[in-house]
Amino acid sequence: MNSRMKNRRDFLKTAGLSASALTISGRIGQTGQLSGRKQNDRPNILWITCEDIGPKLGCYGDSYSLTPNLDRFAEKGTLYSRAFAVAPVCSPSRSCLITGVYATSLGTQHLRSRVPLPDEIQTLPHLLRKAGYYCSNNYKEDYNFKDDTMWDESSPTAHWRRRKSDQPFFSVFNIMTTHQGQINGTDDEFYEKYTSKLSPNERHDPAQATLPPYYPDTPVTRNIFFAVLQLDHSHG
Numbered sequence: 001m002n003s004r005m006k007n008r009r010d011f012l013k014t015a016g017l018s019a020s021a022l023t024i025s026g027r028i029g030q031t032g033q034l035s036g037r038k039q040n041d042r043p044n045i046l047w048i049t050c051e052d053i054g055p056k057l058g059c060y061g062d063s064y065s066l067t068p069n070l071d072r073f074a075e076k077g078t079l080y081s082r083a084f085a086v087a088p089v090c091s092p093s094r095s096c097l098i099t100g101v102y103a104t105s106l107g108t109q110h111l112r113s114r115v116p117l118p119d120e121i122q123t124l125p126h127l128l129r130k131a132g133y134y135c136s137n138n139y140k141e142d143y144n145f146k147d148d149t150m151w152d153e154s155s156p157t158a159h160w161r162r163r164k165s166d167q168p169f170f171s172v173f174n175i176m177t178t179h180q181g182q183i184n185g186t187d188d189e190f191y192e193k194y195t196s197k198l199s200p201n202e203r204h205d206p207a208q209a210t211l212p213p214y215y216p217d218t219p220v221t222r223n224i225f226f227a228v229l230q231l232d233h234s235h236g
Contacts, residue, residue, distance in 0.1 A: 042133075042168040044160070049097075050175040051090050064209055066202055090179075095143040098123050098150075108144035115145050125150040128170045134163030140174040195226070 058067045059074035060081075087093045091111055092103035099121055103109040106121070117123075125135040129152065137154035153162065160169035195203070206222035215221050 042131075044168055045128075045133075045170040046160075047170065047172040048175065049094075049172070050178050052180045053178050062210075064204060066204075091142050091144045094141075095145065098125070098143055100124070103144070106145075110144070113144045117145050117147065123147065123150050125170065132168065134160060134167050134169045135171075136160055136162070136169065137172045138174070140176070 056062050056065050057074075058065055058071045059079055085093055086096045087103050087109060089111055092109045095101075095103050095106060095108035099106060099117075101121060106117070107113075107115045125137075126149070129135050135150070135152050136158040137151045138158040139154060139156045141150075141154060151158070158171075160171040163169050204226060206219070206226040209222050209225045211217055211221060211225060
């Protein structure tokens with residue numbers, strides 16, 4: 001299937017319709033199932049996230065990055081051309097993804113905070129579990145709030161395979177390869193760790209990298225961009 005480019009209006013319209021569908025058809029009856037749908041009719045949901053990446057991907061027209069896996073994934077799915085992050089850092093964004101509420105409205109916009117959720121806010125795993133789904137998270141949470149009742153299991157070994165027979169699943173896997181924590185340590189250690197795994201044809205000249213205008217144009221910055229863009233994205 002060819003890539004379908006969606007603008008921001010289409011994205012919000014689709015998201016709104018999806019949320020409405022969940023609200024209307026997702027009312028939970030005494031059986032714990034979505035009304036009007038049989039247990040085995042509901043789709044399984046695999047949710048894969050990664051962190052600290054931007055549009056520096058081949059599928060978005062960047063010729064410097066090597067991202068064949070993500071490019072193939074985008075070719076077979078939906079590629080959004082005007083999608084925006086709700087926050088500039090991981091935890092506030094993650095709180096929005098799991099609740100559907102802006103971090104500035106929820107109170108989760110401050111990194112490394114721990115806020116109580118309002119009683120009227122239910123997370124996506126809560127809603128899906130009420131609907132009979134098996135919900136697993138592997139394994140990062142970090143929402144700036146804590147709720148131990150969200151998941152059937154949340155750990156480095158959590159998996160949908162532990163669900164009951166014919167039970168639909170919602171399974172999250174968070175890939176840490178591109179997390180900015182990878183740059184901890186000395187610059188030489190970071191550069192050696194990542195570039196040592198590259199084949200000769202995967203190596204690009206750091207001097208040719210296009211840096212965002214708000215980054216300092218230094219050899220260290222270019223080396224980090226080179227290592228992250230050439231390895232993390234192509235092998236993630």
